[in-house]
Amino acid sequence: MEAWLIILVSLSACFFIKLLFSLLFSSKKNESKGHLFPPGPPPLPIIGHLHLLPKSTIELRSLLSNLSQKYGPVLTLLVGSKPLVFITSYPIAHKALVKNSAIFANRPPVVPVSYVLSNKHKDIGGSPYGLTWRVLRRNLVSAALHPAGLKSYSFARKRSMETMINSFKQQSSKQEGKAGAVRLFEHLHQAAFSLFILMTYGDIGEDAIREVEHIQYTFLVSYAKFSVFANWPRLGKLVYRKRWQKYTEFLRRQYDILMPHIRARQKLKQEKKVGKEVVDLVTYTDTLLDLEISEGAGKLEEADVLSLSSEFINAGADTTATMFQWVMAYLVKYPRVQAKLFAEISQVVKQGAEEVKEEDLQRIPYLKAVILECLRIHPPNTSLVPHTNTEDMEISGYNIPKNTTVLIGTAIIGRDPTVWENPMEFRPERMMTSTSNDNGTGGEEVGDVTSFKMLPFGAGRRMCPGYKYGSLILEYFVANLVWNFEWKAVDDVDLSEKEEFLVVMKNPVRAQVIQRRVK
Known part of the structure; x- marks a missing residue:
């Protein structure tokens, strides 16, 4: 025990001495260059503002909101000697992300989310701005998220939607004459993950989908515990040995579950090359297996394909499921909004139709407005993934x-x-x-998310490439749930938040599901 204590004290002493020297010399360096950082509260010696930083991003949001009222919409907090600049104003954020897009497109050397979830392998969200990031993002946009590719997966969206509708119909029939309640989260979560897993690995069967969904989601909600290994990799492994063992066990289990599906896609591609008749859609994994970062450099390693395919599932499914739950919670809480949405859908879809089709969605502007309003109040993250500037720049003076x-x-x-x-x-x-036209008549319309002064998906070169697809899925699923069912609250809908990788409902919504008698 004494040896362990000596090691820990020695490491801590070295760490704080390093921080002290960094603080002294970085301050002199900044002064000599004339850098004027945005204001912030007075820092403490050595630790800066570490004593102010809360554990959760929800608490950090409250802290920054209060500090912004005192110091303005651009402020600085020090983590040791390292400055973190926070922007809480749309015009200033827009200038940084869009008008200075190229300068502002880089990432810090270590992005904890990327470090932990990708196990330091290639990903899109955390990659620095450069060739690798451009090739990976271009592949995602031109293959998996290209309109032609998305159209080919319309059957998958319909299948996920119908499975979800049928599960709610079963719940509805069980509830007739009773005041029962259904927890929406499980159904919505399953629909979103099933869809993105199918797009990633193809039709792998329901049992395999459940297995992939479980390991991916469990890994996500465990991220907070594992982030210490990104921030303090050496010290973290030493101090949190049991947690490190659990993290490596998660990585092993993820590899054992995902890698067989990646190799199955590889085998399928080889069979196609030798002339066997194999009819199958192109999955996101297929595009990664063909990808080269630069000419002659060879294909991606298996571990990189695993990391990227995992990122696609997590980024798409978890964000969609989270926003899906918030939208449905508000529709349950506010019957007026739900009734208005159903009335608008009824003007577009014929009575007796079993489905609100994707091509109908453009004629339901109120649906888009409902989703945008939820994104405004409850964006998936309280802050965007951190940015860094590739050269000195001016922000708000x-x-x-x-x-x-x-x-x-x-x-x-x-x-x-x-x-x-x-x-x-x-x-x-x-x-x-x-809106109005030459005949003096008009209606109402809703612009894209980029038309409004909010940034739930970021902006500029690092803007989320899948935000339009995510919006399509939300609109399609929500429209069909409202078309098929009336949703009634069985208790007070609590809109409190908690951090669970993304910002989710603290108390998942429950509702009574009443099937509409559409003829």
């Missing part, structure tokens, strides 16, 4: 030196009372604009 970590407070921007009247009021109508 402050000189930000090269390689500074900058975070955009998306949740604060969406709730900015100077931009949004009564920002915590759920009012989808605020997202709609009146």
Whole structure:
């Protein structure tokens, strides 16, 4: 025990001495260069503002909101000697992300989410701005998320939707004459993950889908415990030995579950090459197996394909499922909004139709408004993945030196009372604009998310490449749930939040499901 204590004290002493020297010399360096960082609360020696930083991003949002009122929409917090710049204003964030897009497209050397979930292998979200990132993103956009590719997977979206509808119909029939309640989260979560797993590995069967869904979701919600290995890799492994063992066990289990599906796709591609008749759709994994980062460099390693395919499932399914639950929670809580949405769908879809088709969605503007209003109040993350600037730049009158970590407070921007009247009021109508034509008649329409002063998916070169597809899935699923069922609250809908990788409902919504007698 004494030897262990000596080692820990020695490591801590070395760490703090390093921080002290970094603080002294970095301060002199910044002063000599004339850098003027944005303001912030007075830091403590050595630790900076570590004593202020809370454990959860939800608490951090409250802290930044309060600090912004005092210090302005651009402020600095020090983690030891390392400055973190936070932006909580849409115009300033837009200037950084869009007008200075190329300068601002880089990532810090270590992005904890990327480090932990990809096991330091290739991914898109955390890769630095450069050739590898451009090739990986181009492949995602031109293959998996290309309109032609998305159209080929319309059957998968329909199948996931129908499976979900049937599960709710069974619940509805069980509830007739009873005041029972259904927990929506399990059904919505399963629908989203099933869809993205199918797009990633093909039709692998229900049991395999459940297995992949379980390991991916469990890994996500365990991320907070494992993030210490990104921030303090050597010290973390030493201090949290049992946690490190659990992390490596997760990686092993993920490999054992995902890799057979990747190798099955590889085998299928080889059979196609030798002339066997194999009819199958192109999955995201298929595009990765063909990919070369640069000419002559060879294909991606198996571990990189695993990392990228895992990222695709997590980024798509977890975000979609989370937003899906928030949208349904608000529709349950506010029957007026649900009734108005059903009335608008009824004007577009023929009575007796079993499905709201994807081509119908463009004629249901109120549906888009409902989803946008949820994204405004409850973006999936409180802040975007951190950015760094590749050269010195000016933000709102402050000189930000090269390689500074900058975070955009998306949740604060969406709730900015100077931009949004009564920002915590759920009012989808605020997202709609009146239109008119030459005949003097008109209607209402809703723009794209980029038309509004909020950034749930980021902006510029690092904007989420799948946001349009995510919006399509949400609209399609929500429209069909409202078309087929009336959703009634069985108790007070609690809109409290908690952090579970993304910002989710603290108390998942329950509702009574009443099948509509559409003829």
